[in-house]
Amino acid sequence: xxxxxxxxxRQVIVAGLASVGGLVLARYPKNLPPTYGNLLRMGDTxxxxxxxxxxxxxxxxxxYSHSDITSFxxxxxxxxxxxxxxPLGETYRQLHSGEFGAxxxxxxxxxxxxxTFSLAELKQLPSRTQITRHTCEEGWTAIGRWTxxxxxxxxxxxxxxxxxxxxxxxxxxxWVDCIDLVDALHPQTLLAYGMNGRDLPIAHGAPVRLRxxxxxxxxxxxxxRSIIVADEFDDxxxxxxxxxxxxxxTGI
Amino acid sequence: MVxxxxxxxxxxxxxxxxxxxxxxxxILTVSVLTLAFTGFVxxxxxxxxxxxxxxNDLTPALIELPISRNYQHGGWDAARPFYQNVAGPVSASRTxxxxxxxxxxxxxxxxxxxxxxLPGAVYLLGGIVGGHFRSHIWPQPxxxxxxxxxxxxxxxxxxxxxxxxxxxxxxxxxxxAYSLVVFGLAPLMVVTGLAMSPAVTAALPFLLxxxxxxxxxxxxxxxxxxxxLLFVFVHVVMVIKSGFRSQIRAMTVGGLR
Numbered sequence: 001x002x003x004x005x006x007x008x009x010r011q012v013i014v015a016g017l018a019s020v021g022g023l024v025l026a027r028y029p030k031n032l033p034p035t036y037g038n039l040l041r042m043g044d045t046x047x048x049x050x051x052x053x054x055x056x057x058x059x060x061x062x063x064y065s066h067s068d069i070t071s072f073x074x075x076x077x078x079x080x081x082x083x084x085x086x087p088l089g090e091t092y093r094q095l096h097s098g099e100f101g102a103x104x105x106x107x108x109x110x111x112x113x114x115x116t117f118s119l120a121e122l123k124q125l126p127s128r129t130q131i132t133r134h135t136c137e138e139g140w141t142a143i144g145r146w147t148x149x150x151x152x153x154x155x156x157x158x159x160x161x162x163x164x165x166x167x168x169x170x171x172x173x174x175w176v177d178c179i180d181l182v183d184a185l186h187p188q189t190l191l192a193y194g195m196n197g198r199d200l201p202i203a204h205g206a207p208v209r210l211r212x213x214x215x216x217x218x219x220x221x222x223x224x225r226s227i228i229v230a231d232e233f234d235d236x237x238x239x240x241x242x243x244x245x246x247x248x249x250t251g252i
Numbered sequence: 253m254v255x256x257x258x259x260x261x262x263x264x265x266x267x268x269x270x271x272x273x274x275x276x277x278x279i280l281t282v283s284v285l286t287l288a289f290t291g292f293v294x295x296x297x298x299x300x301x302x303x304x305x306x307x308n309d310l311t312p313a314l315i316e317l318p319i320s321r322n323y324q325h326g327g328w329d330a331a332r333p334f335y336q337n338v339a340g341p342v343s344a345s346r347t348x349x350x351x352x353x354x355x356x357x358x359x360x361x362x363x364x365x366x367x368x369x370l371p372g373a374v375y376l377l378g379g380i381v382g383g384h385f386r387s388h389i390w391p392q393p394x395x396x397x398x399x400x401x402x403x404x405x406x407x408x409x410x411x412x413x414x415x416x417x418x419x420x421x422x423x424x425x426x427x428x429a430y431s432l433v434v435f436g437l438a439p440l441m442v443v444t445g446l447a448m449s450p451a452v453t454a455a456l457p458f459l460l461x462x463x464x465x466x467x468x469x470x471x472x473x474x475x476x477x478x479x480x481l482l483f484v485f486v487h488v489v490m491v492i493k494s495g496f497r498s499q500i501r502a503m504t505v506g507g508l509r
Contacts, residue, residue, distance in 0.1 A: 040356055043363030055455040062457055064305075071310035071341045073328070078345040133305060133466065135450050137354050139298035140308035141466050196334040196341070203345050214451045245355040251451030252362060 024053035048249035072142040074203035077173035100207040109229035112159030147194030172223035176236025216250035267419040276375040286364035293357040296320035305465035388420035413493040418508035444473040
């Protein structure tokens, strides 16, 4: 069979797959979460790599109107001052009784100028308000109005170093989680201090919670205590999702 | 093509299941059963279905399924209104430790979904390119005459099922059922699944629009699951009625005896 000068269907398919594959590989994340040999975590990593390789990094989630706001369950920790047994619980109680005037968010790690922010200082940074859908891994959804400072503004203020790849969060309910820079620099990723036009309620993570809108609810950490910019992936050990049997990436 | 080689391998003039069909069949069987099981476990964590974008324990449900201890548990403290209007949106906290196995349930569901989507895509591509769908799965126009359809329906109702042929010589209702699953229900399952992904719908917002919202997509995902379950049940009954041992042999090692 002579094929010279002809473009066969097979050649088109192979060339097409090769060029798509090249594009995907170029966008494939270099640092992947640890799987500890767990098949389920490998599946999570495949989903993460596919999303980062195939989906646009800057697409925004749908925003709703004021009349779309719905009732909103508060699940997980609803007051670290009551439930948290470590010294963090006592600290949170004191901060709460002082209406979070003494609350400080430390931002450190691979940054040019590590510093802390008071609630008032965060509120002085440019703010963003968005009405978005919260999607819980359990299967329920709720729409709320969030006001806060885009995380990228805070990261700009401290200047992240070129080697940085992840942003790690610690909370007053003693949880550790991280997100990659694609989500950290996303315009809808907020450090939210307001919900439905008021201060963030205790049950929803006061004084400041994270909003990571392109992932499930449990990535939007409540009661944020500190932020560490890191070069390497940090699964939070026994205080993080992976070692507690949960997916780190929850875009699905 | 693989298809051509297998088509020429005949036993007593009967065409047998091609190797790629047999391999696809069992990979997809395992992934579908895993998806069904983990899907049910995920549903047990929140056995309420809704329509539209939003639904949660503080909003009314379309259906509540009595499939776990989370069914109508009512374990919420006093509702706190967000606004002056006490009839408006509220918040409340849980006073009840719910059933929730989604840590492994969700991850196993998505791992199985990869084993559905990737081999499924190869199967679809192979079926289209190799002519498998055209010659064996999609009903011929002359077959869909009302008289023939009625005849086949009556035969099935009397459980008059022809013995296993060992290959893709399918009856009319059989072809219609396979076409509905391959081109209808299975793709719908994948697409409604993707419509529940916040990252995917940020990139492809039309997914939420066509299904009318996240919770609508979730409800359609469940209804389609029930339809597929019904298909699997009837499929297994037909396999048993037409000769279980020879059908299993034909779909594993190939051949009839």
